Amino acid sequence: xxxMYPLFLFSVLPSHTCGNxxxxxxxxxxxxxxNIGDKIRYSCxxxxxxxxxxxxxxxxxxxxxxxxxxxAPFCRAEGSCGGTLRGTTGTISSPHFxxxxxxxxxxxxxxxxxxxxxxALVFTDFQLEDRYDFLEISxxxxxxxx
Numbered sequence: 436x437x438x439m440y441p442l443f444l445f446s447v448l449p450s451h452t453c454g455n456x457x458x459x460x461x462x463x464x465x466x467x468x469x470n471i472g473d474k475i476r477y478s479c480x481x482x483x484x485x486x487x488x489x490x491x492x493x494x495x496x497x498x499x500x501x502x503x504x505x506x507a508p509f510c511r512a513e514g515s516c517g518g519t520l521r522g523t524t525g526t527i528s529s530p531h532f533x534x535x536x537x538x539x540x541x542x543x544x545x546x547x548x549x550x551x552x553x554x555a556l557v558f559t560d561f562q563l564e565d566r567y568d569f570l571e572i573s574x575x576x577x578x579x580x581x
Contacts, residue, residue, distance in 0.1 A: 453493035453501045461510040469493055471501050479510035486511055486519045486545050504550075509543070516542035533560070 453469045461483045466475035473493045479485045487508025496502045511517055516530050527544050530536045546554050556572070563569065 451501055453503050456491060456503055456507050459507055459509055462508075471495055477508050482513055483510040484513050485509075486517070486543070488547065505547075509545075511543060516540050517544050519545045519547060521547045 451471050453471075453473075455469055456464075456475065458464055459477065461480050462485070463478045463480065464475055465478070466473065469475075471493050474490055476490050477485060477487075478489065485508050488505040489508065491503045491505055491507070493501055494504045516536075520527070525546070529542065530540060548554055554574070561570075
């Protein structure tokens with residue numbers, strides 16, 4: 436006597452949720468659904484400015500199922516050094532350039548680009564004070580620090 440077992444084929448379906456993108460320091464998040472097509476909106480508490488995309492959308496991504504279309508933004512204090520660049524060109528400089536900037540300046544700049552775009556940085560004047568200053572460039576690959 437032979438017993439026949441049914442043959443079951445299975446596959447792992449891609450995720451249809453992006454998951455909670457998380458709170459940001461000094462930030463507020465609106466929206467509590469994280470499935471494909473859902474949107475969430477970030478804002479900052481008074482005295483802080485949002486840097487990055489305010490609205491994130493959960494989209495279908497090849498291979499991994501679903502992910503947010505942009506990284507979570509951040510909130511920076513009003514009047515602080517830094518900002519966000521959008522578009523095809525822009526300029527980043529330290530406060531009061533070409534004069535010296537204050538001690539302990541902490542500047543964070545975000546450069547927003549569409550997925551697949553290349554960002555090129557061209558330095559025309561660059562000087563750091565040894566043991567005190569540094570430049571960190573981070574993105575989709577491992578950060579570089581000079």
